[in-house]
Amino acid sequence: MTMNQRVLLVDPATGFYKTRKYGFDRYFGPVDLGIHLTTEYRSLNFGVGIFAGSIFPGSNRLVVTGFSPCWQGYYISSMGGAGLVFDNLGVNMLSLAGKAPVPSILYLNRNHGEEIEVEVVPIDVEAVWKAGRTGVYSLTDKVYEMFGTRYQNDPRILVAGPAAMHTDMGGIMSVPISKGKISCVDTWAGRGGFGSAMVRNHGIAAIIYGGTMVDEDFRDSKVADEWFRNKYNLRLVQKDMEATGKYRYDEKVGTGGTFGVNYATMGGKILAFNYRSIFWTEKEREELHQNFIVDHYLKQFNEETIAARQQATCGEPCVAVCKKMNGIFKKDYEPYQTMGPLCGIFDQRAAEKLNHHCDAMGFDAISGGGVLAWLMDLLDANLLQKEELGVTRMPRWDTADFDIVDDSMHNAELGCELIDAVLERRGILDFREGVRKWSRIHSRVKGVALHDRMVYVAFSRRGWMIPNQYWVSGVLAPMAIMGKYYMIYSHDFIPPRTLGRMCADRMKKELILDNLGICRFHRGWAEELLPEVMGTLYDCKDRFLQKIQVLASRLNSHNSPVFWESERNVDFLHTFLKRKMETDKERNPELANWLEKFERDRIEGAREFWYDTLMGIDESLREFF
Ligand code: SF4
Numbered sequence: 001m002t003m004n005q006r007v008l009l010v011d012p013a014t015g016f017y018k019t020r021k022y023g024f025d026r027y028f029g030p031v032d033l034g035i036h037l038t039t040e041y042r043s044l045n046f047g048v049g050i051f052a053g054s055i056f057p058g059s060n061r062l063v064v065t066g067f068s069p070c071w072q073g074y075y076i077s078s079m080g081g082a083g084l085v086f087d088n089l090g091v092n093m094l095s096l097a098g099k100a101p102v103p104s105i106l107y108l109n110r111n112h113g114e115e116i117e118v119e120v121v122p123i124d125v126e127a128v129w130k131a132g133r134t135g136v137y138s139l140t141d142k143v144y145e146m147f148g149t150r151y152q153n154d155p156r157i158l159v160a161g162p163a164a165m166h167t168d169m170g171g172i173m174s175v176p177i178s179k180g181k182i183s184c185v186d187t188w189a190g191r192g193g194f195g196s197a198m199v200r201n202h203g204i205a206a207i208i209y210g211g212t213m214v215d216e217d218f219r220d221s222k223v224a225d226e227w228f229r230n231k232y233n234l235r236l237v238q239k240d241m242e243a244t245g246k247y248r249y250d251e252k253v254g255t256g257g258t259f260g261v262n263y264a265t266m267g268g269k270i271l272a273f274n275y276r277s278i279f280w281t282e283k284e285r286e287e288l289h290q291n292f293i294v295d296h297y298l299k300q301f302n303e304e305t306i307a308a309r310q311q312a313t314c315g316e317p318c319v320a321v322c323k324k325m326n327g328i329f330k331k332d333y334e335p336y337q338t339m340g341p342l343c344g345i346f347d348q349r350a351a352e353k354l355n356h357h358c359d360a361m362g363f364d365a366i367s368g369g370g371v372l373a374w375l376m377d378l379l380d381a382n383l384l385q386k387e388e389l390g391v392t393r394m395p396r397w398d399t400a401d402f403d404i405v406d407d408s409m410h411n412a413e414l415g416c417e418l419i420d421a422v423l424e425r426r427g428i429l430d431f432r433e434g435v436r437k438w439s440r441i442h443s444r445v446k447g448v449a450l451h452d453r454m455v456y457v458a459f460s461r462r463g464w465m466i467p468n469q470y471w472v473s474g475v476l477a478p479m480a481i482m483g484k485y486y487m488i489y490s491h492d493f494i495p496p497r498t499l500g501r502m503c504a505d506r507m508k509k510e511l512i513l514d515n516l517g518i519c520r521f522h523r524g525w526a527e528e529l530l531p532e533v534m535g536t537l538y539d540c541k542d543r544f545l546q547k548i549q550v551l552a553s554r555l556n557s558h559n560s561p562v563f564w565e566s567e568r569n570v571d572f573l574h575t576f577l578k579r580k581m582e583t584d585k586e587r588n589p590e591l592a593n594w595l596e597k598f599e600r601d602r603i604e605g606a607r608e609f610w611y612d613t614l615m616g617i618d619e620s621l622r623e624f625f
Pocket of ligand 1: 057058059080081247312313314315316318319320321322323519520521522
């Protein structure tokens with residue numbers, strides 16, 4: 001088994017490349033090595049974990065590391081399954097440093113264990129994005145058409161869309177290809193805007209890779225079963241089935257996947273109409289949830305997707321089959337939440353239309369959806385006019401006589417118009433340097449803080465991130481990396497100092513998974529068992545865990561958090577706390593204390609809550625000697 005991390009360093013400016021080895025004693029995986037390379041070369045890195053190709057389910061994530069254009073800090077993003085084909089290249093990581101002079105495709109192929117073939121091939125990417133299935137889908141088709149026949153085994157293709165060229169929130173998309181057939185199950189490294197980094201910093205619009213290299217991956221099921229039996233009294237498959245239940249099918253709620261389970265259990269915690277629902281009464285929210293979600297949006301999903309068993313994997317063999325489909329549309333909770341209820345959309349046809357267009361254009365869907373909801377809110381509140389945003393219609397956000405099918409579709413069509421307007425920079429729109437900077441400029445002109453209606457985490461001077469879609473305090477925590485699950489999203493009230501410490505601990509656990517290239521849906525056993533396997537197979541459990549500590553504090557040392565700039569962030573937290581007291585009847589005296597502080601002065605209360613959280617984070621992640 002490999003005891004080196006082999007990195008293929010490519011300079012897209014010239015097509016020159018070299019391989020470099022890094023000792024397994026210093027760098028254990030795609031995150032610690034990727035962050036090191038980013039620091040050294042400002043590179044964008046794609047890597048797999050040490051268990052890629054192994055018998056462990058979920059072990060084939062492709063992990064992307066680099067400097068995020070939207071977050072403006074180090075970031076880590078990953079996509080499922082894309083590591084399986086990458087493993088056939090015989091390297092652990094691809095690192096891009098330098099920029100191709102015109103948008104190009106990077107072609108990587110390793111046949112018969114020979115040297116990797118590397119080519120940088122220019123492409124008229126704007127024309128391709130406009131053709132055929134449009135955007136990332138037509139680029140996938142084009143790249144496969146150009147290079148597919150050169151591979152003996154099915155390759156995999158990473159692509160970016162127009163959002164990568166014209167905004168800082170473009171993601172990277174890839175679909176499994178099986179026996180020459182390009183599937184519809186798109187997987188994304190969306191968060192962090194690494195599509196924008198790939199296109200704008202490196203001139204690469206797509207990467208196609210594959211090969212025939214077979215290395216000695218761990219595939220001994222007898223030994224693995226023994227480890228699982230010793231720890232859980234279950235075989236590997238049994239424990240994995242148990243750990244991934246929510247993502248496959250949850251008997252208790254009669255649905256499955258993140259979309260099904262979250263919406264089935266959400267009740268009065270629903271977030272809708274750009275978070276305006278936080279100001280409603282619990283009864284109003286529960287009615288919305290029952291009438292619009294349970295009786296329609298979720299019902300459609302359950303009938304069309306769950307009952308019809310339309311489900312797939314990300315490309316690796318996995319019992320979770322978490323990709324819940326309806327034809328060509330994949331239904332994850334967060335995109336179908338931001339481009340669903342958050343935009344005033346409660347019907348699957350409408351949500352499919354908007355999500356598909358946003359995906360095709362290559363946006364990080366959570367950020368894209370959060371921004372669309374914010375722009376719709378500004379239109380509805382008359383703070384911006386249609387002409388300023390280059391669109392022809394206003395949102396229909398009046399719940400009193402809301403037509404669940406027609407009005408959802410109307411809002412989805414407005415969303416599609418807004419996407420085109422953003423990409424074409426219509427009216428006053430220009431998100432090339434991010435929405436936060438744009439808002440600052442236009443708020444000055446308007447004399448009103450437009451970002452007061454946007455819920456986002458601010459970082460550094462112009463970094464921003466639309467938070468994960470749960471009405472909890474953890475999603476706004478001042479962690480060094482936000483927008484993914486390096487935080488606690490429990491619905492409990494957790495005093496901020498404790499919350500900060502818990503977020504820090506969660507970050508370390510998630511780093512174990514990311515640095516091993518493991519899908520977090522398998523965290524029920526992976527974060528506990530795999531460090532032990534590192535000990536058994538490579539005699540490095542303690543060094544690996546020590547490295548995770550160092551990595552977490554290294555990332556934290558670059559933390560540049562900014563106190564919430566937006567009124568709605570403050571309201572988001574304040575109403576969360578109020579709801580805990582009034583609806584959930586939480587009797588923690590600390591909760592009452594915090595509510596008093598907010599009643600006295602909500603901004604000061606929020607500031608104190610924020611600082612306390614930061615103290616908890618810092619005291620857990622600071623390096624002690
Ligand atoms: S849970 Fe989903 S994303 Fe994760 S490995 Fe399985 S199929 Fe892929």
